Amino acid sequence: MSRPVSMITAISGSRDNALAGLQSLDDILQHALQKPVEQVSLLPFPGKIKSAAMAMLGGVLRPLSKAAAGGLALALATRAELLPLITVASAAVAFMIYTRHRTTYMAALENALARHAVDFTGRNDTPFQVGREALAVIDKAFDDPDPTVVVFAASLLEQLPVEESIPRATKLLGHDIPEVRAEAATVLSRLEHDDDDFAAVAVVERLKTEDDSLVIAALLSAAGFLPGIRPKEIRRYEEHEDRAVRRAALGATTRLGDDNSEKLREFLGGDDHEARIVAVGVVGDLVLEEFLPEVADAIDDITARPMVLEALALLGKPAVPIMVELLTRRDLPLPTRRSIVTALASIEGSAARDALIALAEEPALGPAAMTSLLRMRVAGRIDPMDPATLQGIMEKEMAKGLRFSLAASGLRSMVGDNPEAIFVARELESLRIRSLHRVLRVLSLSYDTGRLSPVAPALLSKDIVRASNALELLEGSISQDTAALVMPFMEAAAENFPEGRTVELVPDAITILQNPGETLTNEKDWWPRSLGLHVLGRDDEISTPGRHKNKADDAQEDEAMIPLIEKVMILKGSQLFRNFPGSDLAGIASLAKVVYLDPDEVVFNQGEEGDAFYMVVQGGVRITRGATELAILGTREGFGEMAILDQETRSATATAAEATTLLRIGQDSFDQLIEQNPTVARGIYRVLTERLRNTLAQVAAG
Numbered sequence: 001m002s003r004p005v006s007m008i009t010a011i012s013g014s015r016d017n018a019l020a021g022l023q024s025l026d027d028i029l030q031h032a033l034q035k036p037v038e039q040v041s042l043l044p045f046p047g048k049i050k051s052a053a054m055a056m057l058g059g060v061l062r063p064l065s066k067a068a069a070g071g072l073a074l075a076l077a078t079r080a081e082l083l084p085l086i087t088v089a090s091a092a093v094a095f096m097i098y099t100r101h102r103t104t105y106m107a108a109l110e111n112a113l114a115r116h117a118v119d120f121t122g123r124n125d126t127p128f129q130v131g132r133e134a135l136a137v138i139d140k141a142f143d144d145p146d147p148t149v150v151v152f153a154a155s156l157l158e159q160l161p162v163e164e165s166i167p168r169a170t171k172l173l174g175h176d177i178p179e180v181r182a183e184a185a186t187v188l189s190r191l192e193h194d195d196d197d198f199a200a201v202a203v204v205e206r207l208k209t210e211d212d213s214l215v216i217a218a219l220l221s222a223a224g225f226l227p228g229i230r231p232k233e234i235r236r237y238e239e240h241e242d243r244a245v246r247r248a249a250l251g252a253t254t255r256l257g258d259d260n261s262e263k264l265r266e267f268l269g270g271d272d273h274e275a276r277i278v279a280v281g282v283v284g285d286l287v288l289e290e291f292l293p294e295v296a297d298a299i300d301d302i303t304a305r306p307m308v309l310e311a312l313a314l315l316g317k318p319a320v321p322i323m324v325e326l327l328t329r330r331d332l333p334l335p336t337r338r339s340i341v342t343a344l345a346s347i348e349g350s351a352a353r354d355a356l357i358a359l360a361e362e363p364a365l366g367p368a369a370m371t372s373l374l375r376m377r378v379a380g381r382i383d384p385m386d387p388a389t390l391q392g393i394m395e396k397e398m399a400k401g402l403r404f405s406l407a408a409s410g411l412r413s414m415v416g417d418n419p420e421a422i423f424v425a426r427e428l429e430s431l432r433i434r435s436l437h438r439v440l441r442v443l444s445l446s447y448d449t450g451r452l453s454p455v456a457p458a459l460l461s462k463d464i465v466r467a468s469n470a471l472e473l474l475e476g477s478i479s480q481d482t483a484a485l486v487m488p489f490m491e492a493a494a495e496n497f498p499e500g501r502t503v504e505l506v507p508d509a510i511t512i513l514q515n516p517g518e519t520l521t522n523e524k525d526w527w528p529r530s531l532g533l534h535v536l537g538r539d540d541e542i543s544t545p546g547r548h549k550n551k552a553d554d555a556q557e558d559e560a561m562i563p564l565i566e567k568v569m570i571l572k573g574s575q576l577f578r579n580f581p582g583s584d585l586a587g588i589a590s591l592a593k594v595v596y597l598d599p600d601e602v603v604f605n606q607g608e609e610g611d612a613f614y615m616v617v618q619g620g621v622r623i624t625r626g627a628t629e630l631a632i633l634g635t636r637e638g639f640g641e642m643a644i645l646d647q648e649t650r651s652a653t654a655t656a657a658e659a660t661t662l663l664r665i666g667q668d669s670f671d672q673l674i675e676q677n678p679t680v681a682r683g684i685y686r687v688l689t690e691r692l693r694n695t696l697a698q699v700a701a702g
Contacts, residue, residue: 135164142168147177154183158190165191170202173219178212185218189225200228207234213242220245224252231256243274247281254286261290268294273303280304284311289318296322305336313343320344320351324358327365338368345372353382360393360442363525370441377445387446387482394442398489401435402506404428404528405497407516411535414516423569424531427582428520431528433460436493439486443478451477459494467494527583530565539563562617567592567663570617573636579686591669597656604640606653611667613641619660625652632657 138160141153154172157165165187172184188199203219203226210216220237223229235258237249254260260282267279268291280298283291284307292315299308312319323344327337341359344352353376359369376382408428415421437456444452451473458470471494475483492501503509512519520532530542542564562570567589571577577585592615597603603614606625614621615638623630623639630652633639639654 150180151183158187173206178215181215182218185222189222195227200226217244217248220248220252224255231258247278251282251285277304277307280307280311284314309343313346324355341368385445390442397435397438401432404432406512409499410513410516534565574638592663592665595662595664597660599658601656603654608650613665615663617661620657622655622657623652
């Protein structure tokens with residue numbers, strides 16, 4: 001505003017008055033807008049909403065207000081005596097802006113209460129700054145007939161000053177809804193309390209009459225943080241029938257001064273599974289680092305594993321070396337080790353990050369580690385990494401993708417229309433696409449994740465212009481050194497990996513083209529290695545990870561046994577499993593038993609309890625209900641899938657229409673698979689949902 005000031009002083013000759021007036025005007029505007037900006041910055045709303053509001057206040061209203069004030073001052077510059085009036089008028093306008101914002105703010109608070117939509121990320125960093133009107137809104141929500149609204153309003157209390165929150169939370173301990181009482185107790189456990197705080201008395205009194213285990217556990221957890229409560233007042237709950245109550249009581253008495261070390265060690269090393277779970281939970285809740293070895297040993301107790309992983313994550317940085325050691329234990333199931341990777345990702349600091357980076361090249365755990373790192377990066381929990389640190393990972397992943405592409409080309413050229421070779425080639429092509437995605441994930445750890453996210457779908461599209469734009473976007477988003485490394489691979493991907501270009505990028509390309517099977521058997525990853533063994537006719541060497549053949553298995557299998565890869569092909573050809581990755585289907589196929597039927601032999605009868613899903617390998621199956629024939633199912637058609645999900649009785653009878661071979665997946669085997677790989681369940685639910693939608697569409701169409 002220097003130019004308007006100089007013009008005013010030149011015209012009026014009142015330099016000092018003009019400068020003083022305009023400075024006062026600017027100060028008033030700044031002060032009037034400061035309050036709304038502070039309020040918006042403290043709102044516990046999602047970041048995008050907050051950023052938009054800040055941009056409006058700071059980037060639009062403030063410049064417009066200044067410009068308006070400057071224009072008025074310039075227009076009236078010849079009458080310096082009017083500057084005080086202009087200042088007062090502008091202050092009134094600013095006050096109106098603030099008042100309007102305050103109304104909007106209160107409306108937003110009420111709307112958030114109605115929709116339960118407040119994001120409490122980082123809620124302890126800044127208090128929730130409210131006035132009497134906001135308190136009135138929250139108090140009104142406590143009388144809402146919808147319990148979820150009351151629980152939500154109760155959760156807001158920890159954002160208030162303690163003199164406002166403690167009386168309200170204490171009062172809610174007597175609410176009719178157990179979930180509200182539990183939330184109030186949880187809020188009390190998170191507040192700062194004075195030595196003479198009456199909350200302790202309220203918690204002890206409530207414990208005398210409370211009969212809901214959820215609320216008792218919450219009250220006990222709060223008791224551990226409240227001054228004035230003695231351990232003997234809650235010690236009796238350590239023998240409660242509910243595990244969560246025992247855990248909360250033991251943790252609370254420990255916080256209040258009891259030395260429970262010997263009891264915890266006894267529980268951790270004993271034979272009582274329930275006691276061990278309680279002890280592990282207490283160690284995690286109280287972050288008792290001295291019990292780390294005992295907690296790690298408890299992972300051998302299958303029932304305690306989920307609690308062990310939770311405790312290790314709560315123990316934080318000191319637990320990282322032990323978690324890394326657990327990841328090397330091959331006797332632990334793969335899903336458990338993947339869960340350890342997820343637990344590692346919840347720990348703050350460079351130690352956990354470095355441990356995840358070290359896992360990135362491990363075939364079984366690498367994908368989970370990279371996914372966890374990317375989530376940490378997107379959430380802002382880790383800073384962008386030096387691309388040089390990740391260069392080795394990218395080089396190996398690109399090399400794998402190129403080898404898979406060449407092996408697929410070699411197979412197609414050698415065997416022509418052979419269905420098994422075509423299946424293997426397609427699986428390899430899906431693996432090279434997986435390599436492309438992994439390379440982009442690695443890049444996202446160093447560069448702008450938002451800019452890189454649209455690159456993969458564009459490169460894989462058949463739109464040449466779109467793919468070209470994606471290459472330009474990628475190259476402009478990374479450094480020159482990184483571009484020199486990855487762009488040749490990405491350009492090949494954009495052209496669907498043509499053999500000529502791929503050969504130029506791989507030193508031993510001719511060997512791979514001529515001996516694709518041998519090349520694949522050298523892969524560390526189980527699935528491509530299994531594909532290579534199948535190509536070479538060495539199916540007897542394939543064993544699913546975590547499943548090892550024994551003599552009993554061999555005794556059950558005859559010469560006509562169907563190789564694992566062929567089972568995967570059969571499943572892949574069905575509607576139910578057609579969109580599953582081959583590596584996931586291998587787990588299902590390994591559980592499938594071969595069943596041989598004579599003509600007219602019954603598979604199951606209508607009304608029998610369902611215990612298995614079947615897939616036709618060869619022959620046909622007649623589906624009947626009473627005397628009515630419903631369908632005849634042929635090769636790669638499945639039936640009975642609902643039985644492995646709902647365990648209801650069969651709605652029809654299945655009979656072999658001719659000599660027939662089936663694959664049978666039993667209920668128990670399928671449940672075991674779901675526990676180990678939840679993605680299988682999600683895939684099946686997706687297919688069944690699609691079927692339901694199609695059925696509804698057909699009904700709607702008549």
